[in-house]
Amino acid sequence: MNPDESMFRIVPTETLGPCRYDSPLGAMRQRFYTDGEWVIRRTRSHEFEELEGPPFECFERSGAREKLYFRPQDTTVGIVTCGGLCPGINDVIRAITFAAAEGYGVKQVLGFQYGYEGLVAKYYHRPIELNPDNTDDIHEKGGSILKSSRGPQDTGEIVDTLQHYCVDILFAIGGDGTMRGVRDIHDEIARRGLRISVIGVPKTIDNDISLVERTFGYETAVESAWSTITSAHAEAKGYRNGIGLVKLMGRDSGWIAASTALANSNVNFCLIPEVPFDLEPPNGFLEHLRRRLMRRAHAVIVVAEGAGQNLFEGEYERDKSGNKRLHDIGVLLQEQIERFFAEQNTEINLKYFDPSYLIRSTPANANDSEYCLRLGHNAVHAAMAGKTNCIVGLHCGVLVNLPMPMIGERKRVDPNGWTWQSVLQATRQPADMTHEE
Ligand SMILES: Nc1ncnc2c1ncn2[C@@H]1O[C@H](COP(=O)(O)OP(=O)(O)OP(=O)(O)O)[C@@H](O)[C@H]1O
Ligand SMILES: O=P(O)(O)OC[C@H]1O[C@](O)(CO)[C@@H](O)[C@@H]1O
Numbered sequence: 001m002n003p004d005e006s007m008f009r010i011v012p013t014e015t016l017g018p019c020r021y022d023s024p025l026g027a028m029r030q031r032f033y034t035d036g037e038w039v040i041r042r043t044r045s046h047e048f049e050e051l052e053g054p055p056f057e058c059f060e061r062s063g064a065r066e067k068l069y070f071r072p073q074d075t076t077v078g079i080v081t082c083g084g085l086c087p088g089i090n091d092v093i094r095a096i097t098f099a100a101a102e103g104y105g106v107k108q109v110l111g112f113q114y115g116y117e118g119l120v121a122k123y124y125h126r127p128i129e130l131n132p133d134n135t136d137d138i139h140e141k142g143g144s145i146l147k148s149s150r151g152p153q154d155t156g157e158i159v160d161t162l163q164h165y166c167v168d169i170l171f172a173i174g175g176d177g178t179m180r181g182v183r184d185i186h187d188e189i190a191r192r193g194l195r196i197s198v199i200g201v202p203k204t205i206d207n208d209i210s211l212v213e214r215t216f217g218y219e220t221a222v223e224s225a226w227s228t229i230t231s232a233h234a235e236a237k238g239y240r241n242g243i244g245l246v247k248l249m250g251r252d253s254g255w256i257a258a259s260t261a262l263a264n265s266n267v268n269f270c271l272i273p274e275v276p277f278d279l280e281p282p283n284g285f286l287e288h289l290r291r292r293l294m295r296r297a298h299a300v301i302v303v304a305e306g307a308g309q310n311l312f313e314g315e316y317e318r319d320k321s322g323n324k325r326l327h328d329i330g331v332l333l334q335e336q337i338e339r340f341f342a343e344q345n346t347e348i349n350l351k352y353f354d355p356s357y358l359i360r361s362t363p364a365n366a367n368d369s370e371y372c373l374r375l376g377h378n379a380v381h382a383a384m385a386g387k388t389n390c391i392v393g394l395h396c397g398v399l400v401n402l403p404m405p406m407i408g409e410r411k412r413v414d415p416n417g418w419t420w421q422s423v424l425q426a427t428r429q430p431a432d433m434t435h436e437e
């Protein structure tokens with residue numbers, strides 16, 4: 001069904017060419033989807049005024065297509081995992097391997113090791129052949145069986161390697177940096193006039209990929225953080241003026257901290273990168289903490305690692321991929337809270353929790369595992385139909401193929417949005433803890 005063009009416009013994904021081959025999934029009487037099945041892009045009410053032309057953009061639904069671009073028995077698939085770890089990476093590797101090898105019967109599935117390094121000859125990381133036997137139980141483990149890495153690699157050399165191994169389809173599982181890598185690899189492939197599909201499966205516990213409702217691993221990370229809050233609460237209530245201070249990941253987006261504060265509403269202060277705060281009285285965080293202790297004699301604080309960077313001076317160091325190494329807000333808060341109450345001759349008992357890597361190295365929970373399976377399957381469906389330079393992700397509750405050029409700025413918590421307003425209601429912290437008028 002085509003949408004009414006005056007009202008709706010489908011944003012198509014790039015395709016390598018016409019699809020000539022019958023899908024073997026037809027023999028399984030699987031339901032096929034067409035490019036004409038679409039999902040309306042989520043648009044906030046204030047964005048309507050800025051829209052030009054047809055007001056509703058639509059994305060094509062993910063799903064198996066009846067006709068394929070690649071002939072399965074001639075097709076070689078590659079998988080690579082890059083960036084930080086995340087619960088569910090192995091689930092996605094397994095789902096891609098099973099869908100490609102068992103579902104479509106492709107010739108070969110190659111796992112490139114150590115991120116984009118594994119696609120550059122000078123590192124001598126040989127790819128491993130993946131099959132249903134050696135990926136059978138990997139979803140029960142955290143981490144990535146293919147290993148990962150950060151740091152730039154030469155795009156030309158990456159494409160040389162794809163050609164060397166006759167790779168027809170590359171699946172890159174990673175975060176925002178990895179997706180930019182997909183775009184560069186795609187551009188080089190196009191420049192060389194090659195017929196290789198590159199598909200991204202967005203992974204990040206930070207949940208910060210634009211247009212994607214939820215990235216896999218995020219929910220598991222929140223679930224792991226939940227139990228740390230329970231411990232912090234017990235410690236806080238176990239002593240006079242007890243304070244449980246928990247630092248969670250989230251460089252630029254405070255989704256994990258905000259969701260954890262909602263999931264375990266023992267949190268009294270949630271500090272995220274999107275909402276700046278000051279420390280000192282009259283309206284800084286420390287004064288509000290003092291008032292909270294006066295009322296209830298204990299407090300639980302959750303701080304995202306990217307929060308309060310305005311409180312530091314000095315340049316940032318960078319990691320190999322160019323990401324900022326942030327100043328340690330957890331340690332600064334610990335020091336400043338202890339100093340502040342010592343100056344007031346008030347006894348406090350502060351316990352500091354930093355579960356950073358614990359929450360991202362665990363296996364995926366059941367809901368994330370299910371999501372990973374569907375992402376893996378639908379990434380394979382998209383690639384076999386010749387789609388390229390796109391990602392698969394959940395949008396308005398439905399899996400869609402999103403063209404890479406649509407993926408814009410990082411998704412961040414909106415201080416006026418539903419999530420943050422719920423956090424304010426649950427914590428009862430002031431909306432503004434700055435000295436600004
Ligand atoms: N702008 C870019 N262009 C091309 N490649 C990039 C770009 N940014 C990052 N990459 C590459 O993508 C890979 C992963 O990037 P990065 O380390 O930033 O992790 P990520 O994919 O963003 O995951 P995470 O969310 O865990 O940080 C690295 O090899 C990096 O060099
Ligand atoms: O220490 P690493 O491995 O560079 O990863 C840390 C970063 O990874 C992320 O979890 C994103 O994957 C960030 O929130 C965090 O700052």
Ligand SMILES: [Mg+2]
Pocket residue numbers: 083175176177323
């Ligand atoms: Mg990143």
